[in-house]
Amino acid sequence: MNVRSATFYGTLTAISLPFFLLYILGTLHYVTVHEENTCNMTFMFEYSQYVRITLNKKVENQFPKFSLYSYAEGFVTERHRRMHFSGIPVLFVPGNAGSFKQVRSLASVALRISINEWTPYHFDFFTVDLAEDYSALYGGVLMEKTLYISHCIQRILAIYNGKIKNIIIIGHSMGGIVAKGSVLLTDNSHPGQVNMLITLAAPHVPLLMIDGTLDEYYRNLKNVSHRLKESGTTIISISGGSKDMLVTASQAIDPIADINIVTTNIANVWTSVDHLCILWCKQLMMSIVRALFDCVDSTKPPAQIIADSEERLKVMSYHLLRSSMGKKYSNFKATVELYGGVWIENIRRQYVWSAKKYMADKSRNHEVYLMIRILNPWNRLTIETFSLDSSEWLFTCSAFSVEGNSRICKWGWNLTNFTRSSPDILRHRKRKVVDLNLNEINRPSVTHVVIRVPRRSLQQNAIIHVDSYSNNQRNIQLNEKIPFLGRFFGLSKFDPIKFHRGNVRYYVAIPNILDSVSIKLEDIECEDDFTDIHHAMIELLEPWNPDIGQFKFFTDRDNGPKVMRLQTAHKMSNVTPILRMTLDPMCSYTFDIQRSGLIERVLCLVRDRWPILYTVIVSLLILAIGIRVDHGQKGVKITTVTMIFGVYLGIGLEMAVAWTVLFVLTTATCVAVILFGSVAHSVAIRFLARTITFSMTWSDWILGGLNQLPLVTTVLLLSLIPATCGALAMLISVFLYFLKLTNMYEDYLEQLFMASLRHFNILPRSKSGSNDQNNSSSAKEQIINQLVLFLTWCFAALPAIPSVLIWAKNFRYEKRLTSENPVLLTCWVVMTTCGTLGILRIPSSLDGIRSRTLATILYCLSLFILSTTNSENSTYYQQWMAPFIAVAIAIVTIDSIVPRNY
Secondary structure: OOHHHHHHHHHHHHHHHHHHHHHHHHHHHHHHOOOOOOOOEOOOOOOEEEEEEOOOHHHHHHOOOOEEEEEEEOOHHHHHHOOOOOOEEEEEEOOOOOOHHHHHHHHHHHHHHHHHOOOOOOEEEEEEEOOOOOOOOOHHHHHHHHHHHHHHHHHHHHHOOOOOOOEEEEEEOHHHHHHHHHOOOOOOOOHHHEEEEEEEOOOOOOOOOOOHHHHHHHHHHHHHOHHHHHOOOEEEEEEOOOOOOOOOOOOOOOOOOOEEEEHHHOOOOOOOOOOOHHHOEHHHHHHHHHHHHHOEEOOOOOOEEOOOHHHHHHHHHHHHHHOOOOOOOOOOOOEEEOOOOEEEEOOOOEEEEEHHHHOOOOOOOOOEEEEEEOOOOOOEEEEEEEOOOOOOOEEEEOOOEEEOOEEEOOEEEEOHHHOEEOOOOOOOOOEEEEEEEHHHHOOOOOOEEEEEEOHHHHHOOOEEEEEEEOHHHHEEEOOEEOOOOHHHHOOOEEOOEEEOOOOOEEEEEOOOOOOEEEEEEEEEEEOOOOOOOOEEEEEEEOOOOOOOEEEEEEEOOOOOOEEEEOOOOOOOOOOOOEEEEEOOOOEEEEEEEEEOOHHHHHHHHHHHHOOHHHHHHHHHHHHHHHHHHOOOOOHHHHHHHHHHHHHHOOOHHHHHHHHHHHHHHHHHHHHHHHHHHHHHHHHHHHHHHHHHOOOHHHHHHHHHHHHHOHHHHHHHHHHHHHHOOHHHHHHHHHHHHHHHHHHHHHHHHHHHHHHHHHHOOOOOOOOOHHHHHHHHHHHHHHHHHHHHHHHHHHHHOOOHHHHHHHHHHOOOOOOOOOOOOHHHHHHHHHHHHHHHOOOOOOOOOOOHHHHHHHHHHHHHHHHHHHHHHHOOOHHHHHHHHHHHHHHHHHHHHHHHHOOOOO
16 A cells, blocks of 8 residues: 555545544434433232143144243133133234243233223233244244244134134234234234234334345235235334334334324323333333223123224224323214303403313302304314313304303214323323314304313313414424535524414424424513413424324423434435424413534434445445455545545445444454454364364364365365354354464564564575565555455354354254355355355455456445445345355455466
8 A cells, every 4th residue: 555545544534533433422322312211110919920822733843942821910820721711812922032921011901900990801911932032133033933923823712712703913023023924924824813913113114134034024024914904903003212222113114004103192101112111111001901991892792802993993093192081982972962051252362261260259160161263264273271171072063042141052063082182291180182173173054162161170270272373374484594505514593483472383394304303492481370380392293204203391490402303304305394382372482493413413313324334334345355456556536436425325424434433443353363363262272172072282283274274174164054054154254264364463473573583684584585575565465455354254244143143042943044044145155165265365466457357346346335325225235235245255256266477
């Protein structure tokens, strides 16, 4: 490498280092900064028991590592042991490396509700032990699990002797994907047997796909998913939100689901949960279980889940989205008689009604009807209530009757199903919100919207905010100011927004912000009134994520900005997120809404795009091999072109980070070779001694022989593949490559030492003494070449790690990993052979057109790999990184074999 090239790469590394540090800060911020966990822990009243349920002998022999259990507590255990089940079956499928015992939170909550509320029916919970393996990255065992779960479904239904013909399945993480596959991808089970499928933090859109078998499984599932909808199965997908760092909310969106929702938006939960907390969060478990209880039809024995899929969806929507009429869902009456009480009509468009003020006169103790007149041009109505304890409280009516001095309604159309429960900063008040489009609910002769306030709500000091407005008055577009070169650097500024007293609802569009938005309450001025605290709630609505959102509270005691992170918006510049603002009408506000700080924006890139790093690093490694083949002739130019191309693709940050990662890994490898080469050699000797029960001396001799006889090493490694798995041979080849580097380094030190002795005339100069310096330089170049190849080997071996873990986990059941991806297996064979046989060499000198042709092929391959990051389905190409590396290595190996004319 000449001085010009060294200066260029040093400068490139120096420029990339700040971006790498910024990426690290964003990553640390992502894994450490989260909102407070407000979930309560579920608990069992009695000791949990898991009763093993055997399948037929053929299935047990086919799947010896899997098991089916039923969950029981206390007196229920003995009934389960006698195979006496009289409830509604629910099958829980754990996720990747998950335990079958994770069902206990859900099952215990259901058991407690059944006992405490004396329900005439109950649920029987079943769970499967899927060996706690690592199928999230390795799809080879997914089909095994899928087939086993389909057999479990048939076995569970057989227990009920035909009395129960349907089952509910709840799957966590990859368990949700396998659960869906069990009713779609096998011949044993049919979609119609599953009337409800609930997935918890399931990756319906994989973020990392380094194994082709995983891609094949997802593709097959996608092709037949329509059968699940056609069968009438109710599909619910629940994600944990910002605290779940393993499966983001955007990944958890199921295209065929009836409801996609994040726990932040689930009524009575209203908090983000992490990947495991979603299984024990009491508020969430209560919402799911109560929804299941309300989905039961007990009119005819035995009790079963409602057959009508539309009715089931109404129940699930109520409990997960609204929950505005109490703990239990009930079919509200379309029309309701309105009689008695005091009728009050306030002609103002915005006002606050307080039961505390109304009850100042102690004689007032009658039910109250608040009348809101429907008039043009006000076509929108927002009503916010606190402590209004009534299952049916909102109506439209025709006020043509007269009672005393007031117009009244005898009956009204029920609008309560439009309302939803909403989080309240004080927690103890029941807060409900409704947004009405008056054009849609306006019937002939309808004159008013009516709010019914029962007497118990008067005693609880109910508060009602009424806001009538025209739609275009409350839709605000931020006034964007872009400084010089701001568009290029993604910088923009918005003017603060003033919100006037009396208004409750606003919608603020935030253009050109697709990662993270910072909202700061600059000023708040409130009138003294009857509330303990003045607050505003802001919700983030993302058009690309249906039923998914976030919210933040701002109070008059607020002391800083709050950040709302968009779930994902990569390559979605044509959509605009919206902030839905619910304000206290007694206050005026000034909000400063801006793009978040640099760390927050990098955090979003880390969360949504970290797998791109693997692809970029592979691209740079193949680029580096091409530069070494071409001996740096066009290294500076092609590296510059590659970096510019990466910036053009929108992955400039990832390019800088990948370059720095390779620099750090190169330095770490050099340090490891220098400091731990002897340790690695010692480990290899001990491993051989234990494996073949020889002494340490014999093992050292054998290891030395293997280094001298690469053909023997290759044969031994290749013989491991049919006995174990190709991935194991690949990982061993990486270790052997490291030993090769240590030997080369020792030889290099020896050459330097001998050259120095000859320089000081301590040893006589050899006939080729004038070439000592050239030999030392050549050895140094060879070490650099092998260092580049070693790093390439390491990243090519990453997909082998899940395979080896699966093989080791199931070694007692089968010695050979039969489900290994054939494409990756071919890669392992090629790379193991090329790496250990000693035939892979980067040419020691430039050989004209041949070297340039080979380098050009590698350059083109590198750029093609980089271009895959900008494809619509970039995840799909991750599985081809190891094959791309294998192709590059094979090309260089063939070039090494063919004689050169120097």
